[in-house]
Amino acid sequence: MKPTLLDQLLAIAELFERDMRRAFHGTALTETRVHALWLLKHLGPATQQALAKELGTTARSVSALVDGLERAGYVRRALHPEDRRALLVTLTEEADAVMARMQVDHARLAAELTAAVDPEDLAAFERGIESVLARLSRLVDEESVHYGIEPPASGRSEDDE
Amino acid sequence: MKPTLLDQLLAIAELFERDMRRAFHGTALTETRVHALWLLKHLGPATQQALAKELGTTARSVSALVDGLERAGYVRRALHPEDRRALLVTLTEEADAVMARMQVDHARLAAELTAAVDPEDLAAFERGIESVLARLSRLVDEESVHYGIEPPASGRSEDDE
DNA sequence: TATTGTTATACTCTATAACTATA
DNA sequence: TATAGTTATAGAGTATAACAATA
Numbered sequence: 001m002k003p004t005l006l007d008q009l010l011a012i013a014e015l016f017e018r019d020m021r022r023a024f025h026g027t028a029l030t031e032t033r034v035h036a037l038w039l040l041k042h043l044g045p046a047t048q049q050a051l052a053k054e055l056g057t058t059a060r061s062v063s064a065l066v067d068g069l070e071r072a073g074y075v076r077r078a079l080h081p082e083d084r085r086a087l088l089v090t091l092t093e094e095a096d097a098v099m100a101r102m103q104v105d106h107a108r109l110a111a112e113l114t115a116a117v118d119p120e121d122l123a124a125f126e127r128g129i130e131s132v133l134a135r136l137s138r139l140v141d142e143e144s145v146h147y148g149i150e151p152p153a154s155g156r157s158e159d160d161e
Numbered sequence: 162m163k164p165t166l167l168d169q170l171l172a173i174a175e176l177f178e179r180d181m182r183r184a185f186h187g188t189a190l191t192e193t194r195v196h197a198l199w200l201l202k203h204l205g206p207a208t209q210q211a212l213a214k215e216l217g218t219t220a221r222s223v224s225a226l227v228d229g230l231e232r233a234g235y236v237r238r239a240l241h242p243e244d245r246r247a248l249l250v251t252l253t254e255e256a257d258a259v260m261a262r263m264q265v266d267h268a269r270l271a272a273e274l275t276a277a278v279d280p281e282d283l284a285a286f287e288r289g290i291e292s293v294l295a296r297l298s299r300l301v302d303e304e305s306v307h308y309g310i311e312p313p314a315s316g317r318s319e320d321d322e
Numbered sequence: 323t324a325t326t327g328t329t330a331t332a333c334t335c336t337a338t339a340a341c342t343a344t345a
Numbered sequence: 346t347a348t349a350g351t352t353a354t355a356g357a358g359t360a361t362a363a364c365a366a367t368a
Contacts, residue, residue, distance in 0.1 A: 005278075006271035008290050012297060013174035018217055019301045021359085023308045032335065034308070049349060056179055059350065061336055068334075085344045085349040102309030109306055110167035116296035117166075121285035128278040128286030129169050135277035136173060140180045145270055147184045147195070148263030182336085193358065210326065220327060222359055229357075246326040246367045 005132070028072035034102070036065055037074060037091065041099040045088040047080065074098075166293070189233035195263070197226055198235060198252065202260040206249040208241065235259075 003011070020031045029037075032055070039054050040046060046054075048062045055062065066089055069075040074095035080086035091099065117125050139145055164172070181192045190198075193216070200215050201207060207215075209223040216223065227250055230236040235256040241247035252260065278286050300306055 004268075004271035005275050005287070005290060006267065008294050009170075009173055009274075010177065012170055012294055013177055015294075015297050015301050016171065016174055019304075019306060020308065022304065023306065023310055025360090027310060029310070030334065047349075057335085058337065060338080060352090063351065064335075080349090083345075083349080085342095087350075098309050100309075105307055105309050106167065107165075109300070110165035112300065113170070113293050113296060114166050116292045117289040118285075118292065121289045124279075124282035124285035125289030126166070128282045128289070129166060131277045131279065132274050133169050133173055133176075135274060136176050139270070139273065140176050143180075143183065145180060145184065146266055147181065148259050148261075148266050149184055149188060149190070186337090191357065208326075218358085219360065220325095221329095221361080224327065224329090225358075241326095244326080244368075248327075 009132075028068070028074075032065060033069055033074070036062075036069065037095055037099055038102070040075065040089060040091050041096070041103070045078065045090040047083075047086045048089060049086070051089060069095075170293075189229070189235075193226065194230055194235070197223075197230065198256055198260055199263070201236065201250060201252050202257070202264070206239065206251040208244075208247045208249060210247070212250060230256075 078088045
């Protein structure tokens with residue numbers, strides 16, 4: 001039985017997740033923390049609100065996240081030059097170096113995965129993955145996948161435990 | 162700037178994760194719990210050890226996981242007919258129905274994502290995704306991606322705790 | 323002795339609400 | 346009034362270690 005495209009994509013997602021957990025095990029890093037550091041590396045110093053938006057989480061979670069990263073020496077909280085309510089989360093030099101190495105490994109992995117595709121297939125493959133990503137983005141945006149769950153508002157009452 | 166294949170795959174993985182969190186929000190379900198239920202739906206009743214292996218986690222985590230699923234009415238612990246140490250985790254009828262609906266939605270999503278690809282490109286695309294998954298599997302298996310982290314042998318000593 | 327599942331403990335991530343200090 | 350970040354609280358996931366019952 002051939003697995004569907006969806007199953008293959010989910011398998012890839014799970015491989016990423018497990019492999020990162022393995023790689024970060026024994027360090028202070030986690031996937032979420034690395035995601036935050038990655039954003040700071042690419043965006044530069046950012047307020048916690050900005051981070052919350054980018055990470056798709058709440059300000060509260062970012063507070064805890066930055067606490068952990070600060071404790072581990074990866075970021076510092078700096079005063080915002082214009083807004084005295086806000087803080088600018090900034091990478092330490094050590095974290096900057098880690099993220100630079102991560103970018104190298106990331107680029108290497110990107111190249112290796114691309115190289116795994118038959119050059120004859122590459123153009124069609126790239127068009128395909130772009131189409132899939134666009135379609136999935138739209139579906140997620142429309143909240144049109146329910147995974148067997150009745151949507152809370154429109155569906156019938158399922159709140160009888 | 163064209164995103165790399167790797168970045169597109171990571172974007173897809175994140176879309177899956179966020180969308181499931183959205184869909185399950187307000188219910189007793191989470192991605193991990195659904196993963197366990199999905200396995201039980203496909204494998205049939207399983208011991209917690211078997212679940213731990215499939216989920217790539219520990220027996221301890223499965224204990225807590227099954228506790229939660231049992232509390233929410235999705236599974237029951239049944240006695241193992243042959244091994245009196247073991248328990249067979251079994252789907253309730255309600256959970257079985259939820260998973261049946263989920264399979265339908267899953268198949269629908271799979272079809273939609275496949276349909277997003279230009280039929281002209283589909284064959285090459287399928288070969289490509291298979292190659293990428295195989296290559297990534299191998300890399301993960303060999304633990305050859307380090308994400309900028311020094312493997313725990315060199316650099317900072319970790320054995321002084 | 324090894325395995326199954328448990329209790330005990332600790333840390334992380336997510337989420338809501340109430341609070342402060344600024345804007 | 347609204348925003349930035351905090352404390353308080355709670356549930357969930359992950360991981361290690363020690364333990365009981367059973368194999």
